[in-house]
Amino acid sequence: MTTPEATRVRTGADALVAALEAHGVEIVFGIPGQHALSLWEALRGSSIRPVVVRHEQAAAFAAVGYARTSDRVGVCITSTGPGAFNAFAGMGEADASNLRILHITTQVPSDAGERGWMHETIGQSSAFEAVTRHHLRPLTPAALAAAVDEALCAIACRPGPAMIEAMTTVLTAPAELAEVAFTRLSPPAPDPAAVGRVRELLDGAQAPLVFAGGGARLHAARVAELAEALDAPVVTSFNGKGVLPPGHALHAGSSCEEPSIRRLVATSDVCVALGTRFSEEPTCHWAVEIPRALVQVDLDPSRIGRNYPVAEGIVADVGRFCDVLLAAGVTAGARDGAAAARAALAGRQSEVAAHGFAAELELMRQLDAALPDDALVIADMTIESYWGVLYLDARRPGGYAYPMSGALGSGLPTALGAVAANPDAPVVVLAGDGGFLMGGHELATAQQNGLHFVTLLVNDNAFGVLKNYQMSAYGHSSSVDLRSPDFEQLAAGYGVGYRRIEDTSQVGDALREAFAGLDGGCRLIELQTELAAPPQSI
Numbered sequence: 001m002t003t004p005e006a007t008r009v010r011t012g013a014d015a016l017v018a019a020l021e022a023h024g025v026e027i028v029f030g031i032p033g034q035h036a037l038s039l040w041e042a043l044r045g046s047s048i049r050p051v052v053v054r055h056e057q058a059a060a061f062a063a064v065g066y067a068r069t070s071d072r073v074g075v076c077i078t079s080t081g082p083g084a085f086n087a088f089a090g091m092g093e094a095d096a097s098n099l100r101i102l103h104i105t106t107q108v109p110s111d112a113g114e115r116g117w118m119h120e121t122i123g124q125s126s127a128f129e130a131v132t133r134h135h136l137r138p139l140t141p142a143a144l145a146a147a148v149d150e151a152l153c154a155i156a157c158r159p160g161p162a163m164i165e166a167m168t169t170v171l172t173a174p175a176e177l178a179e180v181a182f183t184r185l186s187p188p189a190p191d192p193a194a195v196g197r198v199r200e201l202l203d204g205a206q207a208p209l210v211f212a213g214g215g216a217r218l219h220a221a222r223v224a225e226l227a228e229a230l231d232a233p234v235v236t237s238f239n240g241k242g243v244l245p246p247g248h249a250l251h252a253g254s255s256c257e258e259p260s261i262r263r264l265v266a267t268s269d270v271c272v273a274l275g276t277r278f279s280e281e282p283t284c285h286w287a288v289e290i291p292r293a294l295v296q297v298d299l300d301p302s303r304i305g306r307n308y309p310v311a312e313g314i315v316a317d318v319g320r321f322c323d324v325l326l327a328a329g330v331t332a333g334a335r336d337g338a339a340a341a342r343a344a345l346a347g348r349q350s351e352v353a354a355h356g357f358a359a360e361l362e363l364m365r366q367l368d369a370a371l372p373d374d375a376l377v378i379a380d381m382t383i384e385s386y387w388g389v390l391y392l393d394a395r396r397p398g399g400y401a402y403p404m405s406g407a408l409g410s411g412l413p414t415a416l417g418a419v420a421a422n423p424d425a426p427v428v429v430l431a432g433d434g435g436f437l438m439g440g441h442e443l444a445t446a447q448q449n450g451l452h453f454v455t456l457l458v459n460d461n462a463f464g465v466l467k468n469y470q471m472s473a474y475g476h477s478s479s480v481d482l483r484s485p486d487f488e489q490l491a492a493g494y495g496v497g498y499r500r501i502e503d504t505s506q507v508g509d510a511l512r513e514a515f516a517g518l519d520g521g522c523r524l525i526e527l528q529t530e531l532a533a534p535p536q537s538i
Helices: 010-023 034-044 058-067 083-087 086-097 122-133 141-156 168-172 192-203 214-230 258-268 317-327 337-353 358-370 383-391 409-421 432-450 463-476 487-494 504-516
Strands: 029-030 049-052 074-077 103-105 134-135 161-165 208-212 234-237 270-274 295-298 312-315 374-380 426-430 455-458 495-499 523-528
Touching: 010 034, 010 086, 010 141, 029 103, 029 409, 034 103, 049 086, 049 432, 058 074, 058 083, 058 103, 058 270, 058 409, 074 463, 083 122, 083 141, 083 192, 086 103, 086 168, 086 374, 103 141, 103 168, 103 312, 122 134, 122 161, 134 141, 134 317, 141 161, 141 168, 141 258, 141 495, 161 168, 168 337, 192 270, 192 312, 192 317, 192 409, 208 258, 214 234, 214 270, 214 317, 234 258, 234 504, 258 295, 258 312, 258 337, 258 374, 270 317, 295 504, 312 409, 358 383, 374 409, 383 426, 383 463, 409 426, 409 455, 426 504, 432 455, 432 487, 455 504, 487 495
Parallel strands: 029 049, 029 074, 074 103, 103 161, 134 161, 208 234, 208 270, 270 295, 295 312, 374 426, 426 455, 455 523, 495 523
Antiparallel strands: none
16 A cells, blocks of 8 residues: 555655656666665555565666566666766667666765765766767755656656665655655657648558568557558568568568668669668668668667658657658558568578578577567677577567667566566576676576566587687687586576476477466576577677
């Protein structure tokens, strides 16, 4: 039971928590550090569920997982200095993947004057400005409460992380009950004149293409409707996986690595890019030839035209753009879009098979067959994830969460947030032994908080991706071999179910068994094998 608002708001910390509640925040991830204790005391009487992680890095990545697999803001709380900086990598991931994250951290008293306070870190504010879209340091309890609304408004229009630094003196200062600021924002609509020009461009197109990114994730139905009206194949970025499911006739995958997919893109005459900035990996280091008649739609104007020149750049919400363009009326091109998508995927399959890699492709087949339609795959930076981001289709928007910042060790912490946001969906983490040992301790968090997921751990006793790259570049490896622990005993220590397999052909059965047992806690599958990295350099 929560305490009535009038009696609960006594300090700046209470006012801050009341503002979070008013904005619909239901869960926060963090650790109650010394300087943040007043904030955690305020949480104790609120409706917000606190999840205490084992390392602040996990707090930020859990917030990332929460935001990436839902339509809500992920929130993490840290303490000053070391606690805040432990979350830096997760904030970098939120920035790289354009995810709405609110990081609330504390700061030493306003009159500290760099005197050497416990946890004082000179430059904390300026450091985090590098990985935040909006940064606030309120000086009064009223301003602290209002900062929540300001931060969330800022990242609603420009998705990414925001940060509020709350000084200890402001958190503990007396506060009066006041009306909480709450701004209702409508997503920006496109300029009608620009939509008219896009319609004219598409009316003359013979072979249109849709390229959907992470910004299209929450508007999948409208993207599909637009693609169908245009009869346009849909290629997605890594963050856009699942915007169009693999069963759809216009689905053309998310790998531009193979010649067949590149030809599909290059031979299109108009490309409608929805919520993508065309980052390095999905475009093969920008080697993919994007049609010169490029329409780029994005909420962030700074991303439009940054990596490819545009014929028309439109600052707008993807869903509203699709609605307005469809209402204006569009016509299909002369190309059979479904046939073009099928041919590109068939060509891709043949091209990949020609490279060999039987075990790796069998792993993808096993995963695809075992994953339920509502499953969420959380990818750590590991070889199996590289294969997955190229060749494992997601059946739902956000169904394959890939760390665009390249953060090793992010997988298990990210899964905490994914399960919290999707408690009824089966979640599996793809991890290697190197990455697992950077975040595997969060199994304790998962077990304690009932946030159960499956981890498929490929154990090659090495930083396998780096070993592959070293062998390719230098003909030898160095400093990448690892002495791994006994993962069966480790799982037992965390109270986690465990199964060891030794061949990729066993993955499907092991996954199905693990999903069936998730009600009893997390599950760890250890696949003892060495995998080769995909032949393409990603």
